Amino acid sequence: MRKTFKMLIVGVVIMLVLAACGEKTQEDIIEDLEKKLDGMTGYKANATMVLQTGNEPQQYDVEIWHQKENYYRVALKNEEKDQSQIILRNDDGVFVLTPALNKSFRFQSDWPNNNSQVYLYESLIEDVLVDAERTFNASEEHYVFQTNTNYQNKNLNSQEITLNKNDLSPASVKIMDADFEVLVQVDFTSFEMNSSFDEGDFGMDRNMTGAQMEVPTMAEPDSEEPMTVYFPMYEPQGSSLTESEQVETEDGSRYILSYTGDKSYTLIQEKARVVPATTPMDVIEGDPVDLGFTVGVMSNDSIRWTYDGVDFFLASEDLDEEEMMAVARSVYGTQVK
Known part of the structure; x- marks a missing residue:
């Protein structure tokens, strides 16, 4: 009883000291974050994102626009790979645009509400608010929360979210695996709360045209040039490569890798080509999926994506969604054909 009373007194003293020093408690900050979300009409942000999920680090410039309730624009650009993609959400649905290929x-889809999103401010704050196991500390300039996550990639186990003390804007995010190795790091370089937007800022046509002015449409591939064939570095237990087939089509070579066993799947790849019209391909039920090095399209027991000038299509009736994404994320082993 005496020990409990003494601990209570110490706790009260600490709170009084913090209050005297002007320091906010975790409860104060949580309340401020809730008010921030409720009063926010949208924002514009810029960030750099470094991925450690493949065979070498990859860096992306990320531009994020959000207007309440359901308007989003996330533009990702990898200067080294000369690759850019845009994820949009507007009244017509969710779009994934690849401007260099004129493809959409x-x-x-419920994106972005169905999973944690590392570059969306409101998603990060929601992760803080809902995690009863979160930890908290403060430095001279920042508040730092560690929380559990709900990312598509289940290897992304926990995250460290750093907020600026002066206005609770995002400073950085580190996402870690179960061993606390950092797999994804996002550093915010600018953040403007309650930004204004013009009509058409979230429209598919305007974003495709605008992006193509920055990243020109890709030239048609040379049919004589040898193609780089990619192989998954991860193979689910119970599957193995049993057939590698090259098929000639009107557009060039198509490579079909067949993996059979308890976890059978097929990986098809061919040189990416520019689509003549910007009419989007409709996916009745599906989601954008974060593959680390690119944004893919998941639907009907399949994932399709484009990377480094190659179109990929992975299909399986045996793999669940997480296994399919794990295979897709590992497709970086190569062999020139």
Whole structure:
């Protein structure tokens, strides 16, 4: 009883000291974050994102626009790979645009509400608010929360979210695996709360045209040039490569890798080509999926994506969604054909 009373007194003293020093408690900050979310009409942000999920680090410039309630624009650009993609959400659905190929997909999807999103401010704050196991500390300029996550990639186990003390804007995010190795790091370089937007800022046509002015449409591939064939570095237990087939089509070579066993799947790849019209391909049920090095399209027991000038299509009736994404994320082993 005496020990409990003494601990209570110490706790009260600490709170009084913090209050005297002007320091906010975790409860104060949580309340401020809730008010921030409720009063926010949108924002514009810029960030750099470094991925450690493949065979070598990859860096992306990320531009994020959000207008409440359901308007989003996330533009990702990898200067080294000369690759850019845009994820949009507007009244017509969710879109994944690949401007260099004039290619777009349209979904009926709950994105971005169905998973944690490392570059979306409101998603990060929601992760803080809902995690009863979160930890908290403060430095001279920042508040730092460690929380559990709900990312598509289940290897992304926990995250460290750093907020600026002066206005609770995002400073950085580190996402870690179960061994606390950092797999993804996002550093915010600018953040403007309650930004204004013009009509059409979240429209598919305007974003495709605008992006193509920055990243020109890709030239048609040379049919004589040898193609780089990629192999998954991860193979689910119970599957192995049993057939590698080259098929000639009107557009060039197509490579079909067949993996059989308890976890059978097929990986098809061919040189990416520019789509003549910007009419989006409709996906009735599906989601954009974060593969680390690119944004893919998941639907009907399949994932399709484009990377380094190659179109990929992975299909399986045996793999669940997480296993399919794990295979897709590992497709970086190569062999020139």
